[in-house]
Amino acid sequence: MKHSTLQRPRSLLILLVVIALSSVTTASATNLGPVTIPIPNGRDHFANLTQIPYNKRHSAFWLTTNQNVTVAVAREVDEKQKLQTVGLTALQFGCQVAATNGGPFNADGSNSGPVVIQGRLVGTNAPTDFVGFGTTVNGEYLFGNYHDFDDDRIWEFVTGFGWLVYNGTSVVISNEDDKRAPRTIVGVDKNDNLISLVIDGCERCFSYNGMTLHEASIFLQDRGAKYAISLDGGSSSTFVSQLRVANQPTCTGLPIVCERPVATAICISDRKNSDVLEVQ
Ligand SMILES: *[C@@H]1O[C@H](CO)[C@@H](O)[C@H](O)[C@H]1NC(C)=O
Numbered sequence: 001m002k003h004s005t006l007q008r009p010r011s012l013l014i015l016l017v018v019i020a021l022s023s024v025t026t027a028s029a030t031n032l033g034p035v036t037i038p039i040p041n042g043r044d045h046f047a048n049l050t051q052i053p054y055n056k057r058h059s060a061f062w063l064t065t066n067q068n069v070t071v072a073v074a075r076e077v078d079e080k081q082k083l084q085t086v087g088l089t090a091l092q093f094g095c096q097v098a099a100t101n102g103g104p105f106n107a108d109g110s111n112s113g114p115v116v117i118q119g120r121l122v123g124t125n126a127p128t129d130f131v132g133f134g135t136t137v138n139g140e141y142l143f144g145n146y147h148d149f150d151d152d153r154i155w156e157f158v159t160g161f162g163w164l165v166y167n168g169t170s171v172v173i174s175n176e177d178d179k180r181a182p183r184t185i186v187g188v189d190k191n192d193n194l195i196s197l198v199i200d201g202c203e204r205c206f207s208y209n210g211m212t213l214h215e216a217s218i219f220l221q222d223r224g225a226k227y228a229i230s231l232d233g234g235s236s237s238t239f240v241s242q243l244r245v246a247n248q249p250t251c252t253g254l255p256i257v258c259e260r261p262v263a264t265a266i267c268i269s270d271r272k273n274s275d276v277l278e279v280q
């Protein structure tokens with residue numbers, strides 16, 4: 001008796017603390033500033049790909065690397081991008097290590113937000129609240145809203161969707177609108193190495209659809225991601241490893257493996273092939 005009367009106020013207190021914590025997270029999630037990640041220096045080049053089965057049918061393809069990263073578009077057509085599969089783009093741009101699909105786009109090939117290729121803004125520059133991933137001329141990684149960076153600093157950039165992990169912590173609150181789907185994600189770990197991640201799923205299947213953004217953010221947080229954002233997912237999610245499609249993309253959202261043509265790709269090539277980076 002005495003024990004249970006003591007228990008009650010304590011659980012109430014815990015509940016209040018939880019409510020207070022989640023409102024803090026909500027408040028800060030609206031207001032997460034841009035992040036610049038320095039180049040990881042003085043270490044051998046590496047690229048570690050791990051296939052992580054996360055349910056009975058699907059795996060996540062998690063690459064950790066410090067290799068050269070670029071944003072690739074197949075070709076510009078009237079301020080739009082020619083849609084092309086990630087596999088073809090990887091061949092065309094020599095993405096020997098890996099490549100994934102990039103940002104969301106419209107059916108006509110226009111990007112849903114700003115995209116920068118080698119210092120040049122291509123496609124639409126529609127104002128958007130979405131965050132993206134990019135690089136500076138020096139090879140630093142950028143994460144955040146395009147408009148929060150100095151235009152001069154941006155060498156390449158692709159606009160994605162939202163933050164998943166910020167400073168080591170998931171910033172996605174679980175809610176009913178957050179449906180499961182395949183996911184494509186880019187981020188960094190605590191050592192400033194790049195994380196390129198594709199989580200397989202099947203958006204229009206009855207089950208095993210993939211992960212919600214909340215689940216994906218916890219998955220990343222638990223495996224040591226420091227910052228991560230969501231790129232275009234669903235039927236676009238494709239992971240190419242060493243110039244071959246490694247995951248099971250579902251271009252129709254049904255359980256048929258097929259690659260969807262996309263507007264942008266994240267291309268990871270071998271830094272050793274670069275004159276520029278041998279200098280530092
Ligand atoms: C990459 O993989 C190798 C071999 O499994 C491991 O020794 C190394 O610690 C990994 N490096 C990183 C940064 O994950």
Ligand SMILES: *[C@@H]1O[C@H](CO)[C@@H](O)[C@H](O)[C@H]1NC(C)=O
Pocket residue numbers: 167168
């Ligand atoms: C990031 O989180 C660590 C604790 O994990 C904290 O010490 C640090 O101040 C945070 N940095 C920022 C920029 O919020």
Ligand SMILES: *[C@@H]1O[C@H](CO)[C@@H](O)[C@H](O)[C@H]1NC(C)=O
Pocket residue numbers: 068069070093094095267269270271273274275276277
């Ligand atoms: C990075 O890779 C791209 C595409 O393969 C290549 O054009 C570029 O020269 C490389 N840059 C560096 C700094 O390695």
